[in-house]
Amino acid sequence: MSRFVFGVVASLVLAWNVPAVAVEPTAPADTASLDTIVVTGEQPGPGLWKVSKGDHAMWVLGTLSPLPKRFEWRAAEVAWRIAESQEVLLAPHVKMEPDTGFFGQLALLPSLIGIRDNPDGAKLADVLPADLYAQWSTLKQRYIGRSGKVEKWRPIFAARELYVAAIGSAGLAEKPIVADAVRKAAKKAGVPLRPVVLEIGIEAPKALLKDFKKAALDDQACFRATLERVDTDLARMTARANAWATGDLGALRALPHVDEEGPCRDAILKLSLAREHGLDGIEAKVRKAWLDAATDVLDRDTTSFAILPMxxxxxxxxxxxALRARGYSIEAPDDGAGDVAE
Known part of the structure; x- marks a missing residue:
């Protein structure tokens, strides 16, 4: 992700790096045996899925975040498939309108000051249950250190700070490795990129920011989920990152792929001001936009390429x-074994 639903949240609050995390299912008994050594050096990455109907085919690359900090993706197959394509379909994202641009954001800076802070000067110790704050204090000391500024932040932003610090300590990072490589390959081959953009109109962004600063944000579920993931699932995240980098589809399938943004996204989207600005039902709208674009590309182009979160x-x-339900054949990289579930 970069992750498309959190483009909505970034647009809503005009902040950068809102959390995209949640608790995954309880680890199986053999989780302790997972290799937590992060891979480095040149790695192949995963194979490509094939979506087809008749003689038209779209090659799809599943993306993942976080990935190992220090590995080099050997993207030869991706570059080759892009070069033979008529179009590259990008992952969907949400855009705020009007697009204020750099100078517009400068004008909003006075409103941005304090947007991460709890209303009325409250600290995390004031807004969190005692057990949750105790868990936070332990993890904060381990991954962030003695910084006091984060204690003033709303739980959803403090959770993000902890998450980034924790994955960094594990040798992982959120970097646009895949998107950058795909754009570079498309540019080199002269293949056009097709964005999938859902525009959300914000008539008065300054007023929205002012309202957000005062809003009661029910983000304890997000905070708790993030802490649980950091506390128990770093080994699982590392295993998934390694599996993506090495192209181990069996391991990727064995590790659950859940809606990692759920609790943190919901904390924002449940706000009345989010509904007032057309953000309710955003996931269904984004899904439909991408599926319609993919159908159009598949029907028009003999060969195409697409990227999507794994x-x-x-x-x-x-x-x-969903494309299978629309009548397309789906073939996994390993010849259909463990293909997308019926």
Whole structure:
């Protein structure tokens, strides 16, 4: 992700790096045996899914975040498939309108000051249950250190700070490795990129920011989920990152692909001001926009290429499963074994 739903949140609050995390299912008994050594050096990455109907085919790359900090993606197959394509379909994202641009954001800086802070000067110790704050204090000391500024932040922003610090300590990072490589390959081959953009109109962004600063944000579920993931699932995240980098689809399938943004996204989207600005039902709108664009590309182009978050590629209710429901054949990189669930 970069992750498309959190483009909505970034647009809503005009902040950068809102959390995209949640608790995954309880680890199986053999989780302790997972290799937590992060891979480095040149790695192949995962294979490509094939979506087809007749003689038209779209090659789909599933993306993942976080990935190992220090590895080099050997993207030869991706570059080759892009070069033979008529079009590259990008992952969907949401855009705020009007687009204020750099100078517009400068004008909003006075409103941005304090947007991360709890209303009325409250600290995390004031707004969190004692047990949750105790867990936070332990993890904060381990991954962030003695910084006091984060204690003034709303839980959703403090959670993000902890998450980034924790994955960094594990040798992982959120970097646009895949998107950058795909854009570079498309530019080199002269293949046009097709964005999938859902525009959300914000008539008065300054007023929205002012309202957000005062809003009661029910983000304790997000905070708790993030802490649980940091506390128990760093090994699982590392295993998934390694599996993506090395192209181990069996391991990727064995590790759950869940909606990692859920609690944190919901904390924002449940606000009345989010509904007032057309953000309710945003996931269904984004899903439809991408599926309609993919259908159009598949019908028009003999060969095309697309990127999507891995969860939306492999899940039984993901985007490729929806394309199958529209009559397209779906073939996994390993010849259909463990293909997208029916």
């Amino acid at each position: 969860r939306l590629v492999v899940d039984a209710d993901g985007y490729l499963a």
